[in-house]
Structures are given as structure tokens and as C-alpha cells.
């Protein structure tokens with residue numbers, strides 16, 4: 235296969251959904267079609283088994299949620315699929331956003347009884363900002379659902395997406411009989427199978443076929459015929475360019491747990507989703523070069539290797555206590571043992587320990603192509619957002635930064651394990667699980683942690699305990715807002731500034747000045763009284 239063919243067959247995507255909409259179940263069924271697992275168990279069974287999905291952390295198992303993200307890879311009908319897992323808890327973290335920088339498309343799973351839920355909306359917004367194409371799966375049609383026409387309307391009204399129903403449900407709840415494929419005008423009949431454990435048998439026939447007609451009561455038949463007529467007459471026709479531009483969303487109906495409608499979804503998605511495309515390189519100064527490089531697009535077919543790190547994870551498996559940098563390949567061919575430049579440090583590194591991961595199992599990767607995600611082990615210098623490349627003039631800046639919204643002090647109550655505690659905190663900060671700051675007058679031994687959601691603090695505590703055997707204690711702080719300050723002479727002696735009570739000054743890990751506010755009012759007061767000081771929501775570029 236030529237490099238262009240390898241790239242064209244890659245599909246790198248994430249499933250986005252609100253907790254409980256069925257993401258895990260759907261992932262499992264996809265793996266079944268990819269022959270990655272031969273018998274898809276029920277979610278309950280899976281949760282107690284190891285390694286069938288990406289839910290690997292003890293905390294995830296305990297809470298039944300997916301916190302950290304990883305990638306599952308499988309082949310299906312000639313496509314090489316990279317399915318990236320996104321955390322599904324409502325209190326989600328920056329990790330989710332970072333994962334979405336590494337995908338080319340997203341599959342949005344909606345519980346058809348509930349419609350669009352808050353988490354789905356938040357994740358969708360991230361995709362929209364990046365122009366990522368979104369496909370929609372209306373799940374749980376075997377249960378009573380909302381009116382499917384209303385579900386489509388909601389996509390348009392709430393998300394601003396033009397829906398295009400590819401399949402249409404025939405009844406719902408106990409009366410769910412199958413789906414109608416609007417492209418082929420065929421009906422796929424639904425047969426309940428025990429726990430959806432095997433590939434669901436599918437009978438294909440037309441809507442007016444007596445076999446179908448017999449299975450639908452008059453009400454459902456009339457209703458469905460009318461709905462399909464409305465869709466054919468009034469809804470937007472399928473437009474591949476609009477789908478790939480993230481404006482139109484193809485909509486599929488089915489039931490993940492019953493493994494129904496999944497194959498049509500998977501095939502429709504793979505066919506119409508997009509292969510890896512160009513990524514933007516930013517302008518940088520290469521040592522020894524006369525001028526900074528130009529910001530430009532790097533074609534996916536460019537022969538030199540380039541990639542960026544979107545996730546760092548340590549101690550994924552107690553059997554392998556090490557640190558993995560997950561990279562998304564953007565151009566060129568990856569070959570094991572190749573040498574690349576680590577753009578941030580300018581050092582040349584050899585990529586010898588490269589892995590493909592499947593839950594907790596690892597497999598060495600010798601060759602990989604744009605679109606693929608691989609795990610690199612043993613490079614402690616790699617940080618989130620770093621570029622690895624054979625071409626020194628390429629630098630990606632793909633990872634968005636978000637203002638922290640929650641703050642806590644963390645300290646170690648047990649001096650006996652302080653060494654382990656410090657090692658753990660350092661590692662977790664490097665992974666970007668949370669950020670740290672140093673306010674003036676911090677209690678001795680305490681570090682200020684900042685995050686987008688409080689779940690991240692729980693993850694820190696849990697991982698300190700389980701991976702480093704170190705106790706930790708959290709202590710509430712009065713702040714809810716943090717701003718970076720542009721350097722200014724007035725900051726030399728902050729006692730001369732007029733600030734409301736509870737406001738505190740400090741520095742970030744690069745010693746850049748920051749200020750912490752208890753609330754919006756104290757922030758506005760600060761800006762009013764000290765107009766010469768410029769505040770920034772995100773770190774000022776160095």
C-alpha cells in the first residue's frame with residue numbers, strides 16, 4: 235500500500251456523550267465488528283472483566299466512570315480505526331479537550347429518551363470550535379423515546395447542526411421493530427438477542443414488504459410512513475461536504491446494548507467521515523536560522539514525520555510502572571527506532587519503545603501513519619503539546635489551555651511518606667492532571683492546585699495513594715478565579731495596590747505573577763482600582 239492509501243484508510247475519532255448514554259456499550263460493539271473482541275459481554279460483565287475496553291483505572295472501576303482517555307485500534311473493512319476514549323463524567327477535565335485535538339471526527343451518542351444533555355453539549359462545543367465533523371447516534375430506541383422528529387429539531391435548535399436522518403426508527407420501546415435506511419429504502423428488522431452478545435442478525439426488506447407490514451401495528455406504520463414522507467420532502471438532503479465541514483450531522487438510530495443499528499452506523503460513519511487532514515504549524519525560531527519559520531499548513535502527505543503529544547499518563551498498569559506519552563501522528567511515516575527532534579528542547583531523541591495499547595495490553599508498533607495514535611515510553615522530557623518531528627521547522631500548537639475554575643491546597647499529613655508524596659505530586663503535575671501555583675502566604679508545605687473540575691483533585695488524591703502509597707489532605711481555599719498579570723513596576727510592592735479582602739498574589743511554575751480572586755466582584759473591583767495592571771485569563775506567552 236502506498237503512503238497515500240495508508241492515510242486515506244485511517245479514521246481517528248472519539249465518541250462524545252453524556253454519562254450513561256451508552257458510549258462504553260457502543261465502543262464494545264464496535265470492537266466486536268472489528269473482531270477486536272469475539273464476544274461482546276454486557277457492560278456489567280465488562281466492568282468486572284479486564285482489558286476489553288479502555289476503562290482501566292481502579293477509580294474508574296469503583297465509580298463506574300471513565301476518567302482517563304486512551305485509544306483503541308482495530309481494522310474494519312479496510313479502514314484502520316483509531317478510537318479515542320473521552321472521559322464521560324460530568325465534572326470532566328482538560329484531558330477531554332486535549333483528546334479532542336487529536337481526532338478528525340466525533341460520534342455523538344444521545345440517549346433518545348433524554349435528548350441532548352449538558353455534557354454532550356459541552357463536548358460538542360469543543361468539536362464545533364475545531365470544525366470537527368460530528369455524526370449522531372440516537373441510542374436506546376428499544377426503550378420509550380422522545381419523538382424522533384423532535385430529536386432532530388433539537389440538534390438544529392440547540393447545537394446549530396443541520397440533521398440528516400440516515401436511518402429512521404420503526405416504533406420505539408416495546409414496539410421497536412427496526413430501522414428504515416433512507417438511502418437504500420430498506421428496512422432492517424430488529425430481533426432481540428440475549429444481551430446483544432453476538433452480532434445481531436439483520437433481515438433486510440422494504441417498508442411495504444408484507445413481512446415488515448405484519449410486524450408493525452397500523453398506528454406505527456402510518457406514523458412512520460408519514461414521518462419518512464416529511465423527511466423526504468422537508469429535510470436537508472445528505473451533503474457530504476457539509477458533513478465534513480461540521481455543518482451537517484448524519485443521524486442514525488438504534489440500540490447499542492442490543493447491537494442493533496450499529497453496523498449501519500459504523501459503516502456509514504467510516505465511509506463519510508474524513509481521513510487525516512492538514513494541521514497548522516506555528517512560526518518558531520530555529521536556532522541558527524536567519525529568520526523565524528512561517529506559520530503554514532503541513533500536508534498530511536508530507537514525507538517527513540511530525541506528531542504532537544496530547545496526553546501523558548504514568549503508571550497505567552502496575553505491571554509496567556512507567557510513563558507513556560500519547561502522540562498523534564500528523565505527517566510522514568513512523569518507524570520504530572527512528573530519530574526525531576523534540577522541538578521544545580531541540581534535542582534529538584530515538585523513538586525505540588513505541589506501543590499500541592488495548593486496555594492494559596500493549597503491543598509494539600513498528601510502523602504507523604498519519605492519523606494513528608501511539609504510546610511512547612521512556613521519554614520523561616516529553617510534555618503535553620510538544621512536537622516531535624524530522625523537520626525542525628514544524629511546530630504544532632494544538633493543545634488548548636483553559637482557565638482553572640476550582641482551587642485547593644494539598645499537603646502531606648504524614649511526614650513518613652513525604653518523599654513518595656513529592657515524587658507523586660511532581661509526576662501528576664507533569665502529566666497535566668492539575669496545575670500548581672504558589673500564592674504568597676500559602677500554609678507551610680501546602681501546594682495550591684488548580685483545575686477545571688473538582689474530580690481532578692480526587693484523581694490526584696487517589697493516584698497518590700494507589701500509585702505512590704502517599705497520603706494527602708485537601709484544604710479549601712477562598713478563590714474561584716485566577717488571572718495572570720503582565721509584569722509592571724507596581725507589582726514590586728503590592729501593598730500599595732487597592733484590593734478587596736481575600737485577594738492574593740502569587741506566581742505560576744514559571745515565576746510569572748498571578749492574582750487570585752474570591753469572586754467576580756473582587757476581580758472587577760481590582761480592575762477598577764488598578765487600571766494600569768493588565769490581567770489575562772491564560773498564561774502570557776513567553
Ligand code: G4P
Pocket residue numbers: 251252253254255256257258259260276277278279322373374375376377488489490491492
Ligand atoms: P456510558 O459509557 O455512556 O456511561 O454508558 P454505558 O455504555 O455504560 O451505558 C449506560 C447504561 O445504559 C448501561 O446500563 C447500559 O447497559 C445501558 N444501555 C446502553 N445502550 C442501551 C440500549 O440501547 N438500550 C438500553 N435499554 N440500555 C442501554 P447499566 O444498567 O448502567 O449497566 P448494565 O447493568 O446494563 O450493564
